[in-house]
Amino acid sequence: MKQTRIEKDVVVIGGGLAGFAAAVSAARHGAQTILIQDRPVLGGNASSEIRVTPHGAGLHHNYATETGLMAEAAAAERSRCHIEPMENAWTNSQWDLALYDICKRTPNLTLQMNTSLTDVILEDGTRGSTLDPEDSKVSQDAGYMERSAINPSRRISRIECSVANAETQITVVGKQYIDCTGDGLCAHLAGCSWRWGSEASDEFDEIHAPSRPDALTMGSSIQFYCHDAGKPVPYEAPPWAKKLNDPDFFYGGTGRIPYTPRGGFWWIEIGVPYNTIFDNEPIREELTEWTLGIWDWMKNKDEKMREKCANYVLDWVGQVPGKRESRRIMGKYFINENELKLDRAFEDEIAYGGWFIDLHTPGGLLAENAEPGAATGYDSHNIEAAKGHVGPYGIPLGILQSRDIDNLGMAGRDVSATKAALGSIRVMQTCGLLGQAIGTAAAVALREGRDLTDLSTGQVREVQDHLRRDGVFLPNVNREAEGDLVPDATLSASSEALLATTSVELEPSKQCDGRPFEQPSDLAQCIPVAGPRLDAIRLCLSSSREGPIEVPVVLRHVKSIWHYDQVDGEVLAEGTLTVEPGQAQWVRWDLGMELPETLHDGGYVRLELMMTAPGELWWERVSRPALACPAYYLLPCADPNKRGERYRRIFNEGMESYGFAVEPAMPVFRAENVRRSANRPYRDAGMWRSDPAEPLPQYLECRWSEPKTLRQIELQFGGDLSNELCRNAPLSRDREVVADYEILLETKDGWEVVDSVRANCQHHRFHQLAEPAETSAVRIRVTGTNGSESASISNLRIFSELGDYPDPWGM
Ligand SMILES: Cc1cc2nc3c(=O)[nH]c(=O)nc-3n(C[C@H](O)[C@H](O)[C@H](O)COP(=O)(O)OP(=O)(O)OC[C@H]3O[C@@H](n4cnc5c(N)ncnc54)[C@H](O)[C@@H]3O)c2cc1C
Incomplete structure (x- = not known):
């Protein structure tokens, strides 16, 4: 056997979406990184060898689609791939290649494919393979299977790997290690503690935990x-x-x-x-x-x-079984299902999830049914399906940091969570976010001369800032990035769209597709508002009853578009609408009200329509996307005081809005929005949009009272995050993403173009100036989109210093 040795800063083992994202982000932030993958392609379960669809929060929550590296890969793949999106099996090798391409574009990253981790050597010289070769330390005394920590040293010094078909063994020496093997093999060999199977309900009081613990897994x-x-x-x-x-x-x-x-x-x-x-x-x-x-x-x-x-x-x-569940490595924090449900704001939040608690019946084909929710067709009234809905919820860094080995992190399905919590966290877009987070954390740790399990509060904040600047959305982190010059600037634009109706360009009578559909429950429409007054709302309703129908309506102040709770949230108005027989009629609710002051700069209200006559009454849906106006079903709470029963909702089914109009038209898409924190509609509409009635080019301007020295300009194009990006049509680009634009700086001779981009399909772009430039104003001039009639930008950040890496899509 040939023996070789490689030395790197960060060693990532496992090239699923978690490992891919961990390696790329560590390398982008300056760490010499190696990604070790035991198969010939990247993507793990999402690769063309297995073909599981990478899902995430976006399938269940409007505008919760993952951005950052996950959106980067999806945009690259959708713009090149001819395969229609479909549930599992849609993936072809274009997806593997999109991931591979991103890795190849990443400086500092070495790909080591077809290479398996075989052993871990700790700093005291102990070989992991000798620690517990017979699994004799694994116990089932607790009911689930577990192994306590058996590591005689708290650091990994190197690992050994074998390269398939190359008769080669490699010793890889790193400073920080990230286990993305799914099975947690690196952590297992390093002697870390882990669990396997289900906690009992009395351990964390989880609704989805069985009354007795067990050592069963999904298949x-x-x-x-x-x-x-x-x-x-x-x-x-x-x-x-x-x-x-x-x-x-x-x-x-x-x-x-x-x-x-x-x-x-x-x-x-x-x-x-x-x-x-x-x-x-x-x-x-x-x-x-x-x-x-x-x-x-x-x-x-x-x-x-x-x-x-x-x-x-x-x-x-397929001939490579896709695995769902095995070891869960114990981390500095152990997250449980209730923390997902309670929408807890963790200090060290580095990602979010929003898939339901998706637990299959152990045994699979050999069991009576596949999964309780699936067995009822995910019927939204079914208690199993309804109780499983969670999120979007924040995820803390602590579940990615090993409890037992100081220079070891994990990402993917091997993280530190109860089985029930993992039921949601395990989906691949979420795993990818975890990877991006721990890779970034490893790079920050390295720069600070620490281990990735030993970051100070300030360093965790640095990780959060990097993630947000890299396009990742963190629901509970909303401070400005250090050094960002935009908060001190005045923002303006050539034009700003107003929200008057769900469709900004059609006459009201043409907005409704007129097709009745089953609306089994109360309906909710989130409406972005801004300004002091709301005089009236009109709803586009249809009724097939011979006489009038009286319909109760409620207007509620909600803290975000994902505030599904029907108990909390101040009621701003209540009323009853009379709906006459007929199709697609605009029914007016006169409100004549002052909005609470907290909504003057922008926020959301929720219009709730009580379905008094299901089957006879329906709220018309808008047949084309209406931006930033998510809608959903409100299902009744069985018992509002009972945990897990506060709200019910069903899959968003690609539906975005019901037909509505507001008076006066709301200035919710102001230029001012781009300095706000979120990169999407969330607590407010979250983006600047130019007036669709005004032709392109349109521009956004950022002006300071004193000249500033600029080096880096970062843009997040909101795009249409109302559904999963991997479901976009083949060979398509997100129509809401800006395609062609220029960056201009104001000089004494007028506006000077310093960079221009054509045919962009990425949500996140940034521009590094070759030399520092002094200016009092910057313009982003949009000359083309991928289909939208408006130019839109959700975040603008500008810095005097260069960031860690050049724009991968600018090369
Ligand atoms: C059939 C099926 C359906 C599912 N449905 C969905 C779904 O619809 N959407 C969704 O998002 N999720 C779904 N999941 C869950 C999801 O696929 C997994 O939870 C997810 O893939 C876990 O990500 P990961 O990166 O941790 O692991 P993986 O995707 O398994 O990646 C681990 C990688 O590590 C590599 N590796 C393992 N051991 C070694 C070693 N010793 N050395 C080097 N490399 C190694 C593997 O080859 C693999 O590439 C499903 C899973 C299955 C099996």
Whole structure:
């Protein structure tokens, strides 16, 4: 065997989305970094070898789509890939390549593919593989499986890796290590403490914890993908495929419905009685038998699918099981489900989540049903589905910092969380945010000569500032970045859009698509407001009843667009509207009210419509996105005082707004918004938008009373974060992102263009000036968008110093 040695500052092990993001962000912030990935492609479960859709908070919460590195990868992939978004199996190698491309564009980053971590050596010379070779220290005394810390030293000195097909072993020496292996192998070998299985409900009083602890896990899956061959294609299953003949196995309320002939079913899953780590091979073998058996059922036997599948042919069957659950490494903090539900503001918040508490039934295909929520089709009135909704909630750095090894962090599904909390945190866009956070933390630690588990409060704030400057949204961190010159400037624009109706360009009568749809519950529409008065709101309503319907309405002050609670939130007005028979009529609610002072600079109110006549009454939906106006269903609280029952809502289904109009028109898209903290609609509309009636070019101007020396200008284009970016159409760009623009500085001779960009599709861009420039004003002049009629920018930050790295998309 050839022996080699590599020395780096930061060593990231595992190239899933967590590891990818950790490595790129550590390297961007100046750490010499190596990413060690045991397979030939990046992306882990999201790679084209496994093809799980990277989800996150954005599927369940309007405008909660992940930005930062996750948006960077999604924008790059969507603009190049011809594959339509679909649930699992949509991924092709364009996604792997988008991740690879970002890594290759990153200075300081070495990619070491096809390379497996095999051993960890601690600073006292102990080899991890000798610490607990028989797993004899693993105990099930607590009910779940756990291992207490057995590390004789608190630091890792080096790791050993083996390169597949190269007869090579590498010793990798680092200063900081980040375990993104999913299974927590690096931490395990380093002797760290971990848990496996479920806590009992009495340990943290979690709704989703069972009454007795157990050592069960969710299973692993393989995906398959089919395409339409344009003519009937027969399928004959091999003799070793499972023989499935019982329709009840699929349609008997088990949550295993074959919903498309294209394949990609998350429920082809097997775990218990197998061990998801040690039995990976038997699991793969058995999953392959099941997959072909399921395809045989759909193609040849299923009354509901046979015809639909006639022209479909198997294209690809995964052979790398995607793992959902195994070890959870104990960190400096151990987060539980209730902290997700309570929307706790952690001092060391570095990411957020918002997927539901998604816990599958252990056993998968071998169990009675796949998942309680899925077994009822995620029916929003089903208690299992309703109780699972959480977020968006903040995530603390402490769950990424090892409790037992000082120079070790983790990101991904191996973080320090109860099983129930992990049910939400484990989705991949969230894992990617965690990776970006711990990679940034490692770089900051290195610069300060500390370990990544030993950051001071000030250094954690530095990590938060970097993350926000890198485009990441942190719900509870809203201070200005150190050195940002924009807070001292006056902001103005060539024009500013007003919010008058949900559609800014159409006549009211044309705004409604007129199609009735099932509105089973009370409806809520968040409306951004600004200014002293709200005189009236009009709602676009339809009624099929012969006589008038009386509909109660409530106007509530909400602290953010994700304030779903129906108990808190000051009621500003209550009333009753009379809806006459007819379609798409504008019903007026005269309010003539002064808005609370806290809303004068911008904020949100929520208009609640009580569905007194479901089936006969509906609120028209706007058929094209209306920015910053999220809508959702309000489902009744069974008991508002009971934890987990304060609000209910369902998936946002891509719907954005109900038809409404406000009087007077609201100046919610002011230039002033770009210095506010959030990079999206959240506590206010969160962006500058130019008046859509005014043609491009349009500009945003930032002016100081005294000249300033500038070196770096950072822009966040809000984009349309109302749905997940990976669901955008193939070969598409976010229409709300600015495509063409120039940066101009005011000089004594007038405006001088110092940089210009064409055909941008990225949400986050920044510009480094070759030399420091002295000026009293900067303009961002937008000459083209990717489809929107308005120019829009959600954040502008300007600094006198260069940032840590050049714009990767400017190279
Ligand atoms: C079928 C299925 C459906 C799911 N559904 C969704 C969904 O719809 N959306 C969603 O977002 N999430 C979903 N999840 C969950 C999600 O995929 C995982 O929680 C997530 O991938 C965890 O991210 P990670 O980076 O920690 O791990 P992974 O994605 O597993 O990445 C770990 C990486 O580490 C590498 N690695 C492991 N061991 C070593 C080693 N010794 N040396 C070097 N490299 C190593 C692996 O090859 C892998 O690339 C699903 C999971 C499965 C299996």
